[in-house]
Amino acid sequence: MSLRARLLLTLGLSFALLWLLAAAWLYSDLRQQMRDTLDQRLAASARMVAGLVAQLPENAWDQAGSPVLSIPASTGVACQISSPRGQVLLRTHGEFEGGLEAPAPGFADRVIDGESWRLFTYVQNGLHITTADRLSERVTLQRNVIVVAVVPFVVALLGSLVVLWFGIRRGLAPLDRLRSELSQRAPDTLTPIEIARAPSELRPAIDTLNRLLVRTGEALAREQRFTSDAAHELRTPLTAIKTHVQLASRLGPARGAAAIADAEAGIARLQRTLEQLLLLARVESGDAVFADAEPASGQGIAAAALADLSAADRVQVDDRAPGAVIAAPPALASAALRNLLENALRHAPAGEPVTLDIDTAGAQVVFTVRDRGDWPADRSTDALTRRFWRGAVGGGQGAASGAGSGLGLTIVAAIAARFDGELAFEPRAASGLVAMLSLPGAGATQS
CATH class of the missing domain: 3.30.565.10 (Histidine kinase-like ATPase, C-terminal domain)
Structure with missing residues (x-):
């Protein structure tokens, strides 16, 4: 896997995970805030109805044998007023068989005619005022709110990944230039590498590579110098030794012995030159290792x-x-x-x-x-x-x-x-x- 793909995968997954965690936390908080807000609306509606009822004469409900007022059912919202004797005086949903009776004042959840409702009962002067919301309407409202919130969230996440991709490409561009520079070089090119606008994180690697190129150039120069020196210095002694040996084979014993002696002296000088060349090469290369502890x-x-x-x-x-x-x-x-x-x-x-x-x-x-x-x-x-x-x-x-x-x-x-x-x-x-x-x-x- 390339470095670009690895960075994109790591950072992309990290961003997605962080955004999803933030989204989950926001969704949970949003649900709770919407629940509290809708509950407050139920309670405010019940108190508002209680305020209106309080303005009626005290005997307004005494002769009511059936609901005094019944209005058509509204979408997802219901209200009911019961007398102290339990008689339903007003309700918005006349078709409810069981009515909106709540077991106690305050909030409660009930299933009425197969649907779930959220109820709030408020008691004033013996009258029970109950307001209710259909829970399916609440779920629909929450879903709509979440859709409205999720679309910008998804767009922002995708935009972040796109920006991340271009940012990684731009950030790794010096590495591409370095790769291109190295791939276009001839094997014997050991000049330092120069990358325009190289980031500070890449500069140590370039400096280290340049030092390596310098050391490699020095090592090659030493090897070439050693080869040249050896070829230059060993040619003459070898020729002289060969000449002395040939003379020894052609001359008499006395003069042949002198030629052999000259050949041995040449061999000694040749050995000494080789030893000096090898020692100099080891010292100049910096890898002369000796066992002296x-x-x-x-x-x-x-x-x-x-x-x-x-x-x-x-x-x-x-x-x-x-x-x-x-x-x-x-x-x-x-x-x-x-x-x-x-x-x-x-x-x-x-x-x-x-x-x-x-x-x-x-x-x-x-x-x-x-x-x-x-x-x-x-x-x-x-x-x-x-x-x-x-x-x-x-x-x-x-x-x-x-x-x-x-x-x-x-x-x-x-x-x-x-x-x-x-x-x-x-x-x-x-x-x-x-x-x-x-x-x-x-x-x-x-x-």
């Missing part, structure tokens, strides 16, 4: 990063905040720090140490990596976090050999941004670089 200290992060480095003995660590705890996942924090240290070791001269300082700055834990590498003091550091930008200027072993995937610092910047941290660079006075990685702390204590 407990936060790690800055010293623990540094130890995990150094454990994965082949030249860890060249790194000098100065832990100035041994109680600092990192709020970011330890696996990501150690990966970011490892990439920073790898970059510093790659561009520093052979045997030159690299320093790592761990300190706190407010609520941040700061890892500072200093090297005496090949970065000039007057060169801008803006391009350091660009994808696949290697920019070697000569001087370090890594720079000379062309090692590295060009993704290490990009990953560090992505991890820092992912957890509200910061990555900053500063050239050193002579040569080299200072890299500062700030990550949110979970509270720093001094031991």
Whole structure:
């Protein structure tokens, strides 16, 4: 069932039920009011007749042996005057066999000649004055009044349902426009949806859908970027590996062994590039999930990063905040720090140490990596976090050999941004670089 039909059915039934309850209450009140009004009319008629009779001489009825006055029967109304001895002095319906005698003064219901009557008896100076209404006439009057009242009621109810139908159609028009907008879109159209004069109740849904479209667009862009990056970066290593393997099969044992060694180095670089690409894709997508249940200290992060480095003995660590705890996942924090240290070791001269300082700055834990590498003091550091930008200027072993995937610092910047941290660079006075990685702390204590 559509939303329009559901609303119309629910509201229509509710309106009909409320109107019927109101009609039943009004009908009951109307019946009672009409009964009271007609009874008051009977009583007033009897008192009016009593007033007229009171103006006659006192002996006017003494010699009456039969009704003094008998008038033709009127429609549904009767009147009778009886003497103190029970003799009928006047009545309007002479054909009544039993007359209009009432058992007691006041109101009473009687069946006379097969018809129901409503009687009122008033006693004055011994005279019994009785007025009566035929109940069928009352029922006819009530029916006519109800018909007159019901027709406007039914028209108003039907009009309300029609107005309700048009109101629901108009109220749900923005949903129809939204459906039309979505149905006309191409599958790759991810621009935000704009609905003119959208009601406030629909605006949150449109905003949520637009945010979903933005996230979907970002996810598609990441996937396309990952595919493009992988195709761009893996083509050359795969070609080189294939070439080395072919040379190894054609050359002699000595030169073939060198070609196999070059192929293995290419495979290692290819594996490292793939790992970096996958890690970057997971960090940028926001769904990098790691099983570390407990936060790690800055010293623990540094130890995990150094454990994965082949030249860890060249790194000098100065832990100035041994109680600092990192709020970011330890696996990501150690990966970011490892990439920073790898970059510093790659561009520093052979045997030159690299320093790592761990300190706190407010609520941040700061890892500072200093090297005496090949970065000039007057060169801008803006391009350091660009994808696949290697920019070697000569001087370090890594720079000379062309090692590295060009993704290490990009990953560090992505991890820092992912957890509200910061990555900053500063050239050193002579040569080299200072890299500062700030990550949110979970509270720093001094031991």
